[in-house]
Amino acid sequence: MTVGPRFRLSFLNAAIFAVIGLYMPFFPIWLESRGLAPATIGWILAAPIVARVVVTAPLLGLTERGLDPRLLLALAQGALVALFLIILGMQGAIAIGLVVVLIAIAQAPLVPTADLLANEAVRADGRLSYGGIRIWGSLGFLACSLGGGALLSGAPVDAAVIAMAALAAVGALASLALPPMRRQVAEAAPAPAAAPRALLWLIAAGAAIQASHGALYAFGSIAWRGQGFSEAAIGVFWALGVVAEILLFWLVGRFASGEARAVMLIVAGAAGAAIRFAALAFAPGLAATLLIQALHGLSFGATHLGMMAALAALAPPGGRGKAQGVFAASTALAMALATVASGRIYPEAGPLVFLAMTPLALAGALCALRARSLMGRPG
Template identity: 30%
Template sequence: MPAALPYWRLSSFYFFYFCLLGGTAPFLALYFSHLGFSSARIGELVAIPMLMRCVAPNLWGWLGDRSGKRLQIVRFGALCTAVCFAGIFLGHSYTWLALVMAGHAFFWHAVLPQFEVITLAHLGERTASYSRIRLWGSIGFICTVVGLGWLFDKVSLDAYPWALLVIMLGIIGASWWVPNAQPTWHHEHATAGGFLAQLRQPGVVAFYLCVCLMQLSHGPYYTFITIHLEKLGYSRGLIGGLWALGVVAEVVLFLVMPRLLARFSLRQVLAASFLLAALRWLLLGNLAQHLGVLLFAQLLHAATFGSFHAAAIHFVQRTFQARQQGQGQALYAALAGTGGALGALYSGYSWASLGPAWTFAIASLAALAAAAIIATRLKEERT
């Protein structure tokens, strides 16, 4: 008889973890702008945590596989995330803030991959329950973007670091509430060809290039959309609601994704995601002053993140053998981080010199290039 599932303990961790993401994605650049940094410096500071995503998961993942002490890594990473971030209260120089961003992100990105393994170990054969647990992450994100948007309409952004630190304390508490679990490893026969051989399959390198391009195209959105909308006259409360709308659309898409993948091939889903991303960036860069257009653009988050991410995970699972799944997922995370960092950097440099319209136009071109690569280089296969 399987052990009772610690549903609320696991869910609470996802809730607080994605609360932190909801606090950083829409408001971090706004806080740096509040401190008086230029768009170029803001782009660099936002890029640093994304660069840590290229390094930290692989290093901490290796340590977790090697030691088996995943829960200890989660707790240590959660604690060090808060300690490093608390350095933000000691100074606001560019160099110091860059160190704070690098330090807290290095430990923050250690946490989730290890916790995913713990969650799946608790679930065992009950993998269908995973979506009900992970859903609380989306709820946490929505609560934070709405709540902080409302808060910063009432009080100064000087309160921003304190709000994030409270969330980090929630992550620490949730990590100590979760019971440990170890995955059950089954012996597998070695298969012909290693990771590099599988990487050389037709279309695989093209797919990973498109992962990088997709995240690069998100650079202006994740770095400057809150600042952009505020300058267009939208309140911070409404901006938080618009961020939440995108996540709601993403959640709905995840619920119908199995039916989409049953009807359309991965190539079709990925190509459609890139084309809709290109449209979304053009709308945000040129017509965001019209609320109706802005609402439609936010609903397109269902494609630019939801369908793209779900299809990409399916592609990695389909492409790599069991022993190489971890490396395939790690490469996906690393290239997503690389693309995100490059997107934050280019948008930081182009925002002041070229303006929002051209910055988002470059993002649209990156998404169009990815659509063309997927359409011509990926094999037509259904899942």
Template identity: 30%
Template sequence: MPAFSWLALFFGAFYFVYGAYLPFWSLWLEGIGVSAEAIGMLLGAGMAIRFAGNLMVMGRIKGAAQLLPVTRLLCLLSLLAFLGFYLSHQLWWLVALTLVANFIYPTLMPMGEALATRMVLQTQLDYGKVRLCGSAAFILASTLVGALITDWGSQWVLHIMVLGLGLMLLLSWLPLRPAPQDVKGERAHASLRDTLKSAAVRRFLLVTALLQGSHAAYYGFSAIHWKAAGYSGTTIGYLWALGVVAEIAMFAADKRYFSRFGAQRLFLIGAIGCLLRWGLLGATTEFGVLLFAQLLHGVTFCISHLGAVRFMTRGLAPEQLIPTQALYAALSLGITVAALMTLSGLLFEPLGGGIFFIMALVVLPVFVLRLKPEHPSSA
């Protein structure tokens, strides 16, 4: 199967599951009787263990040929892990299974990104277009699950996730052509430690950690916050879907309108969007404002993520791609979000929507940080 089709299906399956998990997992936990503080702890612990999972799994990949077999194994283990949530709702079991599931399942995100960036190098893949297939699947899942939990209850969050994980496992076994392989003349992959010695990589990780970490309150508590304001699960699903519609538009426009922009400019645009979006979400739950704030997801997440892709594909040597991808997933999308999500859980009851103002403060250093690219094209 051609790389574009394979990756479109894989991203579609992964983000379909993620579209059920990210907006609604907190509601599933609330539905089985878990307190807000415990939800924050579970979500934070899950995000934190991603740090270890991403580093341990991605760090052991020594060549591009290993990407596909490891992806298939992770799909199987992810399905088994989430099936475990049917067995018990005791807090100790939820903690243990949260750690296991989040060690395995989220690692599929950097694996998919590593496969995609490898195909960018091998086939000049249009990353934006293939990635928007995942965003479309996210919309489908968030809309579907929002409607299901309104009519049938929050237990449908887990049901849809398990169905999606089964589909992803089947799709992962389709043949990928061309197979991932190292670029001719490419040196041996750098270690994580050697990669971290690069000043450019360290600065990149700090900037992306602040931008992506600021989404922690949104990921963990927007659904609960909006539900408390009187919005139904269906409406919450639509709000999340609207954010991803904006994301799709940005991914679709990437090659035509944003390809001339380097990582630095994209990160600054993302930071401006974060200040505006988190300020609005902290100030009000008025529906019109929520609609506008959700459209800004295309800036706060998508433009920031495109900046990361731009830096990795234009500013790094090929042998640095996989370790930098692992560090980006572990630090920027993992441990930083985990810490800020745990903080959000502790502050949500006393502050409510005020936790979004804290997220706005997080992105301020991005305006004074400057990347130190190893190649001018990533500036």
């Protein structure tokens, strides 16, 4: 039986996001286990985000200059395997921070390259949908955030890092098993043109909304542990958010196309983020936290689908890889600033740090509405 591009791209997404499903909720806890202070953790988690700002767009640009995306993905994930194993032997903020930066550089091209290939596959075959491929990434994240909670409940924190290395190896093999898409991506595109102003405003909107998650990604697990929740419960919190994301991709993914729907989804994502982080700031307890985490379907999921629709509809032919890289780099920069700010605020304010993220989400909504007003105008 022939395995088609849908299965291979779906499996690749599952492998990439399986690593993220362990990294996001449990890597800050691993850093804390090394005796690092909250402010230091904030800087260590922010420094690699800055590295992504520098490297993401150039790395994505290599695929438009002839580099096979499969090779880029395989090399990056192979590097992750080595780096995750190396960091287990590191001690001290500087040594750990340097390896974390290298991990971030290796991670930088993974999601945007997978998104680029998924969008190209959808463009080539109308039977496919971006949401139908990307949903498997969410399922991979879900499996590992739940499994990670169970893993850490009865094992040293180092076990999560070892598992990340193993999953990155699976991702490298999955990358090599992809169909040869480089020729389709590179040759189908004419010379890049300038992106329309509406797309630039939407990139700003998406970056701001996704950056509003900075405090949650850096200190959510630590804050929840401080409120008395177990590692298993923390895994459920992260997993529940991804369940909501999966439902959104399943219900809306096939219809998430066109610039008007892109704006609608991004504004919905901004509203979900503002409500979510304002509510989390007041340590609302188990039942309410479970409900609030379901807003991840809007705060992340709707924003992401909206941005993919915007890039597909508005990015100029021949410049789609660059546009994808610019969005990823812009998001990384905004996330870095939000993470550094969170590291300064959390020691003094605790969970109230989440409230400081709501203005970013609201700014994203304003940028999206500005983009809507520019659509249909020249330039």
